[in-house]
Amino acid sequence: MKYCRLLLANLFRKKLRTSLTAGSFAVALFLFGILVVVRGAFHQGVAVAGADRLVVVNKVSIIQPLPLSYRDRLLRIPGVAQVTFANWFGGVYQDERNFFPQFAIDRENYRQMFSEFVLPDNQWQAFLADREGCIVGEALAERFQWKLGDRIPIKGTIFPGTWEFNIRAIYRGKRPQDDATQFWFRWDYLDERKPYQKGFVGWYTVRSPTRTMPCAW
Numbered sequence: 667m668k669y670c671r672l673l674l675a676n677l678f679r680k681k682l683r684t685s686l687t688a689g690s691f692a693v694a695l696f697l698f699g700i701l702v703v704v705r706g707a708f709h710q711g712v713a714v715a716g717a718d719r720l721v722v723v724n725k726v727s728i729i730q731p732l733p734l735s736y737r738d739r740l741l742r743i744p745g746v747a748q749v750t751f752a753n754w755f756g757g758v759y760q761d762e763r764n765f766f767p768q769f770a771i772d773r774e775n776y777r778q779m780f781s782e783f784v785l786p787d788n789q790w791q792a793f794l795a796d797r798e799g800c801i802v803g804e805a806l807a808e809r810f811q812w813k814l815g816d817r818i819p820i821k822g823t824i825f826p827g828t829w830e831f832n833i834r835a836i837y838r839g840k841r842p843q844d845d846a847t848q849f850w851f852r853w854d855y856l857d858e859r860k861p862y863q864k865g866f867v868g869w870y871t872v873r874s875p876t877r878t879m880p881c882a883w
Contacts, residue, residue: 719779722870731866745874750775753853753868757820757829759810766806768820768849770856772867779871782840789814789835797855800831803846804838812836825860 722740724730731753740749755768773794777783785801793799802812812818816833831851839846857864 718873718875720872720874722872723868728869731863731868732870734865734867736870740870740872746872747875748775748779748873749870750779751853751867751870752776753856754824755820755822755851755856756824757822759818759820764810766809766847766849767845768851770853771850773852773854776850779873782844783837784840785835785837793834793852796832796834797852798830798832799834800849800851801835801837802833802850803848804836805846806849807833807836809847825856827859829859 722732722736724732732751734751737749737751740746750772752772753770755770757768758764759766777790783803789801793801800818807813812833814833814836818831818833820829820831821827822829837846838844853867
């Protein structure tokens with residue numbers, strides 16, 4: 667303790683040097699924090715994704731759609747065991763601040779492809795039977811106090827107009843990291859009503875157990 671005054675006097679003897687030293691420590695800590703977050707984000711993505719699933723998008727841009735006819739072409743590629751597709755909707759519920767992901771999905775294969783999302787069979791069948799049916803994650807349902815049978819209006823931004831959906835199922839994730847905030851509805855309902863790009867989808871997801879799929883679109 668007897669050297670405290672000497673240390674303080676030396677620190678403030680050259681204030682610029684002390685400020686630069688403190689600043690270098692602050693920058694180092696900041697960069698360390700950023701790198702930890704980035705590393706965690708990359709590892710979280712690997713944990714959430716399926717090791718045998720690949721996403722196929724347009725090589726020009728992720729926002730460019732792909733023809734529905736590519737589904738059969740993908741299935742003919744050696745090593746591809748299963749194919750499904752989805753389309754981003756991008757609507758607004760009540761207020762623009764109420765953001766949540768909305769996907770028009772392939773009702774035939776989407777559930778089998780993403781088996782980490784669980785819902786009762788009777789609810790899935792109710793969804794298939796209702797052209798305006800939708801499926802919501804349990805976290806999303808809790809957020810807006812939604813329940814089965816509720817009718818949800820969503821204002822389209824990419825696809826104009828007010829779209830109304832009936833909640834027919836509520837899913838949950840098997841793992842803590844599974845996203846339970848999504849909103850799914852039938853792609854055929856979207857394709858029927860949208861004024862343009864009929865017969866196109868946003869992206870494909872393929873299951874390739876061999877993980878050797880030579881594909882580029």
